[in-house]
Amino acid sequence: MEKVREIVREGRRVAKEDPRRVVHSFKVGLVLALVSSFYYYQPLYDSFGVNAMWAVMTVVVVFEFSVGATLGKGLNRVAATLFAGGLGIGAHHLASMSGPTGEPILLAVFVFVQAALSTFVRFFPRVKARYDYSLLIFILTFALISVSGFREEQVVKLTHKRISTVIIGGLSCVIISIFVCPVWAGQDLHSLIASNFEKLSFFLLDFGDKYCEVVENDGAKEVDKRKKDFDNYKSVLNSKSNEESLANFAKWEPGHGQFRFRHPWKQYLAVGELIRQCAYRIHALNSYLNADNQVSVDIKKKLGEPLRRMSLESGKAMKEMSISLKKMTKPSSSDLHVQNAKSACKSLTNLLNSGILKEVEPLELVSLLTAISLLIDIINLTEKILESLHELATAAKFKNKIEHPLFSEKPKAKSFVSVRSIKCHDDHVVIIIEDDGNNDDTSKNDNGSKEVSIHEKHEDDDTHVDARCVSCGHTSVCVK
Amino acid sequence: MEKVREIVREGRRVAKEDPRRVVHSFKVGLVLALVSSFYYYQPLYDSFGVNAMWAVMTVVVVFEFSVGATLGKGLNRVAATLFAGGLGIGAHHLASMSGPTGEPILLAVFVFVQAALSTFVRFFPRVKARYDYSLLIFILTFALISVSGFREEQVVKLTHKRISTVIIGGLSCVIISIFVCPVWAGQDLHSLIASNFEKLSFFLLDFGDKYCEVVENDGAKEVDKRKKDFDNYKSVLNSKSNEESLANFAKWEPGHGQFRFRHPWKQYLAVGELIRQCAYRIHALNSYLNADNQVSVDIKKKLGEPLRRMSLESGKAMKEMSISLKKMTKPSSSDLHVQNAKSACKSLTNLLNSGILKEVEPLELVSLLTAISLLIDIINLTEKILESLHELATAAKFKNKIEHPLFSEKPKAKSFVSVRSIKCHDDHVVIIIEDDGNNDDTSKNDNGSKEVSIHEKHEDDDTHVDARCVSCGHTSVCVK
Numbered sequence: 001m002e003k004v005r006e007i008v009r010e011g012r013r014v015a016k017e018d019p020r021r022v023v024h025s026f027k028v029g030l031v032l033a034l035v036s037s038f039y040y041y042q043p044l045y046d047s048f049g050v051n052a053m054w055a056v057m058t059v060v061v062v063f064e065f066s067v068g069a070t071l072g073k074g075l076n077r078v079a080a081t082l083f084a085g086g087l088g089i090g091a092h093h094l095a096s097m098s099g100p101t102g103e104p105i106l107l108a109v110f111v112f113v114q115a116a117l118s119t120f121v122r123f124f125p126r127v128k129a130r131y132d133y134s135l136l137i138f139i140l141t142f143a144l145i146s147v148s149g150f151r152e153e154q155v156v157k158l159t160h161k162r163i164s165t166v167i168i169g170g171l172s173c174v175i176i177s178i179f180v181c182p183v184w185a186g187q188d189l190h191s192l193i194a195s196n197f198e199k200l201s202f203f204l205l206d207f208g209d210k211y212c213e214v215v216e217n218d219g220a221k222e223v224d225k226r227k228k229d230f231d232n233y234k235s236v237l238n239s240k241s242n243e244e245s246l247a248n249f250a251k252w253e254p255g256h257g258q259f260r261f262r263h264p265w266k267q268y269l270a271v272g273e274l275i276r277q278c279a280y281r282i283h284a285l286n287s288y289l290n291a292d293n294q295v296s297v298d299i300k301k302k303l304g305e306p307l308r309r310m311s312l313e314s315g316k317a318m319k320e321m322s323i324s325l326k327k328m329t330k331p332s333s334s335d336l337h338v339q340n341a342k343s344a345c346k347s348l349t350n351l352l353n354s355g356i357l358k359e360v361e362p363l364e365l366v367s368l369l370t371a372i373s374l375l376i377d378i379i380n381l382t383e384k385i386l387e388s389l390h391e392l393a394t395a396a397k398f399k400n401k402i403e404h405p406l407f408s409e410k411p412k413a414k415s416f417v418s419v420r421s422i423k424c425h426d427d428h429v430v431i432i433i434e435d436d437g438n439n440d441d442t443s444k445n446d447n448g449s450k451e452v453s454i455h456e457k458h459e460d461d462d463t464h465v466d467a468r469c470v471s472c473g474h475t476s477v478c479v480k
Numbered sequence: 481m482e483k484v485r486e487i488v489r490e491g492r493r494v495a496k497e498d499p500r501r502v503v504h505s506f507k508v509g510l511v512l513a514l515v516s517s518f519y520y521y522q523p524l525y526d527s528f529g530v531n532a533m534w535a536v537m538t539v540v541v542v543f544e545f546s547v548g549a550t551l552g553k554g555l556n557r558v559a560a561t562l563f564a565g566g567l568g569i570g571a572h573h574l575a576s577m578s579g580p581t582g583e584p585i586l587l588a589v590f591v592f593v594q595a596a597l598s599t600f601v602r603f604f605p606r607v608k609a610r611y612d613y614s615l616l617i618f619i620l621t622f623a624l625i626s627v628s629g630f631r632e633e634q635v636v637k638l639t640h641k642r643i644s645t646v647i648i649g650g651l652s653c654v655i656i657s658i659f660v661c662p663v664w665a666g667q668d669l670h671s672l673i674a675s676n677f678e679k680l681s682f683f684l685l686d687f688g689d690k691y692c693e694v695v696e697n698d699g700a701k702e703v704d705k706r707k708k709d710f711d712n713y714k715s716v717l718n719s720k721s722n723e724e725s726l727a728n729f730a731k732w733e734p735g736h737g738q739f740r741f742r743h744p745w746k747q748y749l750a751v752g753e754l755i756r757q758c759a760y761r762i763h764a765l766n767s768y769l770n771a772d773n774q775v776s777v778d779i780k781k782k783l784g785e786p787l788r789r790m791s792l793e794s795g796k797a798m799k800e801m802s803i804s805l806k807k808m809t810k811p812s813s814s815d816l817h818v819q820n821a822k823s824a825c826k827s828l829t830n831l832l833n834s835g836i837l838k839e840v841e842p843l844e845l846v847s848l849l850t851a852i853s854l855l856i857d858i859i860n861l862t863e864k865i866l867e868s869l870h871e872l873a874t875a876a877k878f879k880n881k882i883e884h885p886l887f888s889e890k891p892k893a894k895s896f897v898s899v900r901s902i903k904c905h906d907d908h909v910v911i912i913i914e915d916d917g918n919n920d921d922t923s924k925n926d927n928g929s930k931e932v933s934i935h936e937k938h939e940d941d942d943t944h945v946d947a948r949c950v951s952c953g954h955t956s957v958c959v960k
Contacts, residue, residue, distance in 0.1 A: 010604060011600070011601075011604070014600075014603050014604055014605075015600075021600065021603045022600065024599065025595075025596040025597070025599040025600040026596050028595050028596060028599040029591070029592040029593065029594075029595040029596030029599070030592065032591055032592065032595040032619070032623055033588045033589075033591050033592040033595070036587070036588060036591050036623060036627045037584075037588070039627045039628060040584040040587075040588075040627075050530070050628070053624055053628060056620070056623050056624055056627070057620060057624075060595075060616060060619050060620040060623065061616070061620075104517075104520040107516070107520075108513045108516060108517070108520075109513075111509070111512055111513050111516050112509040112510065112512065112513040113509065114509075115505075115508050115509040115512040115513070115540075116505040116506050116508060116509030117505070119504065119505040119508040119509070120491070120494075120495075120501065120502065120505035121491075123494050123501045124490060124491070124494055125494075136540060136541070139508075139512070139540050140536070140537060140540040140541075143512055143516060143536050143540065144533055144536055144537075147516045147519045147520075147536070148519060148530070148533060241721065280760065284764070349842070349843070352842035352843075352845075352846075353841075353842055353843075357842055357845065358838065361833075362829070362832035362833050362837060363829070363832075363833075365832075365837065365845065365849055366832075366849045366852060366853045366856075367853070369845055369846045369849045369850060370849060370850045370853045370854075372846060373846045373847070373850045374850075376846075
């Protein structure tokens, strides 16, 4: 009894996690009951006979959760059945010419050679990734057609029936899958990447404060809570296989919603990979939050300001990227945040160069500098991610701006200065500034503060670029 | 023509990578040709009829590369067919009692409910991991039996034939898979973990020298070569899914070679996970080999000795673990290497505490201390891995020693002192020393130097423990 209750609880959890699963189950039941009607109704049964079971089999095997997976599998199955059917008929014809003793021997040889060859080809990495299922169906259909033909003599008729039932089964799956509450793998991939951005931003927005705060002995509870908040990013570490299969399925899908047929799904994988690289760094950084070698309060106070700003600004950049990806607009305001983060890096480097570390204990140093080095890594990666997202935005033709009539009066007061590109090397800083009070930046500011208010208080109004490069004393630009 | 040549080249590469693939392809062809004979020979055809095709289908779908995968899939298929067959007969019986109009409606409802419910259950994570294939076959068989029964009236006879052909197909796969050049997933998992140990050891054995050597401008070639040697460890980063599926298959396998039926495959996953954690650190460490912020020669000279020793000793420990896993003996000598590495850690910490860092540039410091922190992490992980391997050795009843009559005279000259456990905290060192000149340590030394000579020159003779804890000036033991 307890066991049953547990199963019901698990079922509720599974359904709550993604309610589309319940809908999918109903869809499968519906199509299967529909296709089984081939057996019930005399006219349909008369034309297909026992071959109707191929329609049932096709439905069971082909109907997958997303449209892309169903389409991919369906097309693979139909193509492999057609091709193997043709070859099977040829093999049967060839064998039948060799007389009653030669026929079974020749057929056995054909089946052996075909099965061995196809099985071997399935080991090719590129084939395995894409056409594994096709080859399985190819082996199966060839064996069934060429061999069963030995008995029934009417091979062509049989093949014809088998192929039409497979097509009918496949078509029913595809139609129901597309027109009844469709689940698009492309949309799922898009949302997954956006939510991965968000998960990292949650960590980064808080990390600076958490790392620099004076640790008071408020017991294990506080630590536990902190851990829970931060554990969110961990799902990003293992999302690779999920992203890859979604991208694979998405390629099969026709245009839907905001996505065209040849939407650049591959670029999503590139962005996702960089996000994951960043998550690895965050994972390492997280271990320094509760590390044994706690850095002294004194040093934290001195380095606190740039450290906080580095973490906060990279977090804001991630947040903006998440929002712009969700809305499919170009991530224009993230550039600012990345530059802010980089300028904070510079301030930190200058602080370190000013001899602040002389009095720090070596063990503290190891812990402190590793955390700093990881944070710098994360900022560099954030910049790379942004570049990659820009590429995606260009390839997918993301919109340039969003109209926000509600907020449109506010920004007119200021003339906007946008920083188009900043490159900061060790010895020189190049900043290109364009004064354009157009809606491009306006919308981004509105967008940012509006969206973010849902999740947290965001000080988006004092967005500023503070790109000083003191180490070389070369260029100093301040945009407020 | 070029295309064909490329395919042939790819085929050769695939076959060379693992020649068992070719054998497997032949085995599949053989079984399929064998099972197809059901159609050729009158007596067999008479008893099974078209149902013989279920044997063909079972072979195509069930015959996998390893014995474990084939057994697992075969058993899943047979069990699901039996269960669904029984339920299908029940459903058919129930429906037939409701008269000619009610029958098709009731059957459609049964099929719908069964398919929807089973599809939903496939979303349960625990079910998906283990019984996904069973449920697929369950849906399929139930639909085919209950519905086709509507026509043929002899449902029980049909079900009986279907189940026996499925069993015949499954059995042929299992028999050929076990008795003709078997591929054991368990053996593969065992070898994979051992080779992962080896890959990390290659990196660690060389890292210290590479990191500390004075970088002369010997051009890009040297860097390229170094990169190639070191890239070996990268395959460990992504071996998780491979390990998991091998362990999953291995559970189905009967005892084979040195492995009992209930060999602790799960523990292999625990060891593998720790190795991967270590590989992540090595991946990060690798980036400091060619980093921009090169540490000055002066500092490298000063810290070189303990750094080299840390890397070398953890590498040796990995090497020994790889060898002992391959030979299925207890990894006794690795303890020594881990302790040596930890004592080198201590020396390094003391060096750092002695104020050696005062003159180092902050940017150098970031790079240097991050590398040190990673190396310390790696040593701590090596210790954990060793613990986990000890657990595996106990659970799997690894042998204690190997007889090496060829070398048996040599070690008699010395009395062996083995360090059973060293725990080194910040304020005290506990070393338990046992004097036992038994074969335990003898064999390990022989074993080590003999095995290692295959791969590289190994200075195993000067194995030494040098556990000084200068920071507390407490205990100082030197075992040579």
